[in-house]
Amino acid sequence: MDYATLKLIHQCAVVLSIGGFAARWLGVLAGADWARGRLARSLPHGVDTVLLTSAVALAWTIGLNPLDVPWLMAKIIALLVYIGLGMLALRPASTRAMCIRSGELALLTVGYIVSVALTKQVVGFFGLA
Numbered sequence: 796m797d798y799a800t801l802k803l804i805h806q807c808a809v810v811l812s813i814g815g816f817a818a819r820w821l822g823v824l825a826g827a828d829w830a831r832g833r834l835a836r837s838l839p840h841g842v843d844t845v846l847l848t849s850a851v852a853l854a855w856t857i858g859l860n861p862l863d864v865p866w867l868m869a870k871i872i873a874l875l876v877y878i879g880l881g882m883l884a885l886r887p888a889s890t891r892a893m894c895i896r897s898g899e900l901a902l903l904t905v906g907y908i909v910s911v912a913l914t915k916q917v918v919g920f921f922g923l924a
Contacts, residue, residue, distance in 0.1 A: 801853050808846035813905055815839050820884050820898040824891075831887065869917045870908050877904040 815838065822830030829835055854860075854867065861867045883889055884898035910919030 796852070798853070798856050801849055801856060805846065805849035805853055808842055808849060809909070811842045812839065812846050813902075815842060816881055816905075817902065820881075820894075820901075823885055823894060824898070865917050866911050866915050870911050873904055873908045873911070877901055877908065880904060 819830050819835050819839070822835070859867055861871055880897045880901035884894050884901055886894075889897065907919050910921075911917065914920065914922065916922050
């Protein structure tokens with residue numbers, strides 16, 4: 796598969812993943828039953844599998860090693876933070892305040908990840924100020 800196709804698949808998966816998280820988080824905050832249902836809990840795994848697979852394929856295609864490319868390593872570390880915050884935001888045992896704060900921080904973190912991807916700089920959009 797060529798680079799342009801991989802990149803398009805990756806970008807579509809990014810939009811679906813972020814949009815899905817935001818929708819589910821807002822659903823949890825609103826107390827919607829669907830947000831804690833089986834489909835809402837399992838569908839993100841499929842989307843995120845496509846997202847991760849396409850990311851690895853992109854890095855492989857153009858020969859990027861995260862240990863040698865600081866902005867890529869920053870994205871990976873921020874991704875782990877985003878996953879942790881997202882888990883807290885969607886956890887049934889979380890307090891409402893924890894759910895709100897964790898969701899907000901998760902979205903800020905994913906915003907940072909996208910800014911690093913677009914600028915190819917560890918500081919992301921913060922470097923534009």
